[in-house]
Amino acid sequence: MNGKGSLSERRLLIAFSVVAGSFVISTVYSQFRVRIIDEEALSIADRVSPNIEHLAAARAELRRLPELAQLYSKAHGEDRPVDPMLLGSLRARLREDLDRYNERSDDPKAAEISREISGDAKRLDQLLDLWERGLWKRDFAAAELLAQTEVLPAADQTNAAILRAMEINAGEARRLALNIAAVRNNGVRVLLVLMACSTAVSVLVTMFAVGAMRDYRELQESHSELLRQRADELEQFAGRVAHDILNPLGTVGMAMELVLRERELPQSARGRLLRGQSNLQRVKRFVDGLLGFARAGAKPERDASTDVRGALDELRAELEPYAKEAGVALLVQDVPCHAVACNPGILMSLLENLVRNAIKYIGNPSEKRVELRVMEETTAVRFEVQDSGPGLAPELQARVFEPYFRAPGSPQAGIGLGLATVKRLVEAHGGSVGVRSEQGRGCLFWFCLPKSLDQTKLELGGPNRTKCESAPKDTKRHELTTRGAAAV
Numbered sequence: 001m002n003g004k005g006s007l008s009e010r011r012l013l014i015a016f017s018v019v020a021g022s023f024v025i026s027t028v029y030s031q032f033r034v035r036i037i038d039e040e041a042l043s044i045a046d047r048v049s050p051n052i053e054h055l056a057a058a059r060a061e062l063r064r065l066p067e068l069a070q071l072y073s074k075a076h077g078e079d080r081p082v083d084p085m086l087l088g089s090l091r092a093r094l095r096e097d098l099d100r101y102n103e104r105s106d107d108p109k110a111a112e113i114s115r116e117i118s119g120d121a122k123r124l125d126q127l128l129d130l131w132e133r134g135l136w137k138r139d140f141a142a143a144e145l146l147a148q149t150e151v152l153p154a155a156d157q158t159n160a161a162i163l164r165a166m167e168i169n170a171g172e173a174r175r176l177a178l179n180i181a182a183v184r185n186n187g188v189r190v191l192l193v194l195m196a197c198s199t200a201v202s203v204l205v206t207m208f209a210v211g212a213m214r215d216y217r218e219l220q221e222s223h224s225e226l227l228r229q230r231a232d233e234l235e236q237f238a239g240r241v242a243h244d245i246l247n248p249l250g251t252v253g254m255a256m257e258l259v260l261r262e263r264e265l266p267q268s269a270r271g272r273l274l275r276g277q278s279n280l281q282r283v284k285r286f287v288d289g290l291l292g293f294a295r296a297g298a299k300p301e302r303d304a305s306t307d308v309r310g311a312l313d314e315l316r317a318e319l320e321p322y323a324k325e326a327g328v329a330l331l332v333q334d335v336p337c338h339a340v341a342c343n344p345g346i347l348m349s350l351l352e353n354l355v356r357n358a359i360k361y362i363g364n365p366s367e368k369r370v371e372l373r374v375m376e377e378t379t380a381v382r383f384e385v386q387d388s389g390p391g392l393a394p395e396l397q398a399r400v401f402e403p404y405f406r407a408p409g410s411p412q413a414g415i416g417l418g419l420a421t422v423k424r425l426v427e428a429h430g431g432s433v434g435v436r437s438e439q440g441r442g443c444l445f446w447f448c449l450p451k452s453l454d455q456t457k458l459e460l461g462g463p464n465r466t467k468c469e470s471a472p473k474d475t476k477r478h479e480l481t482t483r484g485a486a487a488v
Contacts, residue, residue, distance in 0.1 A: 018201045026194040033187035040176045040183070048173040051101055055166045058097040061090055062159045069147040072135065084135040091128050094121075101165075113165045120158040127151045253280050305452035306347045308338040308374060308381060315351050315372075319359075323370070326359050331371040338374065338381050340449040342429050347449070350425060351383065353418045354445050358387040365389060365442075379451060380431065386444040392437040400435055422447065 068086060098121050102114060127150050134143030256273050259265065265273075316332050323330040340347060351372070358370040365388050373384040392400060403420040426433045426447045433447040 016205060023198065026191060026198070029190060029194070030187065033183055036183050037180050040180045044173050044176050048169050048176065051169045052166055052173070054097045054101040055162050055169070058094055058101065059159055059162050059166075061094040061097065062155045062162070064090060065147075065155045066152060069144070069152060072140070072147070073144050084132055087128065087132050087135065091125065091132070095125065113161065113168060117158065117161045117165055120154065120161050124151070124154040124158050127154050249280055253277060256280075303453060304341055304343045305339050306342055306344045308340060308347070309335055311344060311347045311351065312372070312374070315348060315355065319352070319355055322356065323359060326362070326368070328359050328362060328368040328370055330355070330359075331369065333371075333373050335374040336376075338376060339452040340381050341452040342449055346425055346429070350422050350447060351385075353422050354383075354385040354447075357418055358385050358389070358443070358445070362387050362389040377448065380448040381451060382446060382448045384444055384446045386442060388442045391439040391442050392435065393439055397435055397437055401433065419445075 131143055131146050131151050256277050362368055367388050369388045371386045375382045401419050401423040423433050431449040435445050437443040
């Protein structure tokens with residue numbers, strides 16, 4: 001499965017790389033084509049079009065020369081004043097248009113015609129100068145003759161050169177426009193091909209992704225099946241342990257009890273038997289913890305209910321010797337009437353696990369203290385066990401409820417199933433569990449269990465009453481301490 005997953009990952013990586021490469025190539029190619037189109041368009045706008053505009057203006061001025069010559073001839077025939085300034089204004093505009101054209105005419109293809117226009121325009125300007133002088137001197141006959149024989153033919157020659165230059169610039173504009181169209185069409189075709197390739201690769205990526213997801217699902221299902229098999233094996237193992245170990249232990253415990261009833265038993269032997277019974281109880285708790293963890297996924301009974309105050313009284317009585325032996329002050333809060341939705345054995349198992357762990361791992365602080373608190377919430381009851389021990393490192397808090405987890409270097413014996421059993425049992429009953437800790441300042445383990453149906457009815461004012469209602473409303477704490485150097 002790992003090899004198959006690695007192959008899928010490589011395929012996905014290659015496919016995504018191809019898609020990304022296609023996108024980059026499409027973008028770069030598009031920008032390259034756009035740059036070419038921009039350059040051609042700017043060439044038309046900044047060079048060709050102004051050239052045609054200036055040449056067209058110069059041609060318009062040249063076409064006015066025959067009209068001006070007729071105007072001067074008619075004025076001379078009627079013997080009325082002639083204004084030479086008209087010719088001077090025409091010359092100035094013609095010279096300005098041609099100068100602007102020559103300034104912008106840097107195209108090598110138009111260099112020859114530009115030189116021809118410059119030569120014709122220079123000769124025409126000289127003739128226009130002579131014509132204007134004749135008009136100023138009022139030598140109208142000579143001026144009219146010069147206009148008809150030299151000025152107008154020179155103007156026609158210059159006009160022809162300008163017309164050829166306009167055709168050259170128009171051809172250049174047409175070439176640039178066709179080039180823009182060709183670049184655009186080629187770009188569109190190439191982009192369509194790249195888009196088609198990207199689409200095809202995207203389809204392949206989708207297929208690879210679907211295959212990878214299928215492989216991942218199969219891997220998850222295989223892992224879940226493996227976990228189910230391990231859970232079944234663990235439950236079967238726990239059942240065998242319960243049958244193969246608990247029964248012989250029960251027989252041994254009964255035999256010890258019978259021996260302890262003998263009156264003539266020496267005191268030293270009686271002490272050893274009592275210690276043996278204590279060790280048997282520890283083995284029984286170990287087996288019960290293993291069995292409880294294996295079966296913790298079972299759903300609780302719907303009408304299950306446990307009186308919290310009664311459970312705390314039993315817990316206090318059971319843990320008093322253990323706390324005295326460890327030199328720990330155990331503070332158990334006396335609580336008002338509460339009932340939680342679980343059976344008494346479950347609640348006792350949860351509380352005993354947490355309190356015993358707190359006492360067991362408290363270490364050697366200046367003040368050895370373990371406190372059990374109970375708080376009522378809206379729909380649940382919250383239990384807290386706080387100690388004054390060394391605390392947990394932040395990286396360990398997230399793993400402390402994992403099965404078989406033990407803090408590195410822990411001096412205490414155990415296999416790490418106690419807190420895992422607590423978590424499984426609490427969550428199986430619809431509750432939640434957690435821990436807060438600071439190194440050097442102790443731990444606070446907590447869990448919440450839903451209120452029982454009887455408790456809910458009581459709070460709503462129903463007829464059902466729980467047995468803890470008649471208990472006194474005293475909330476003082478019971479403190480169990482040891483006498484000696486370790487006592488608080």
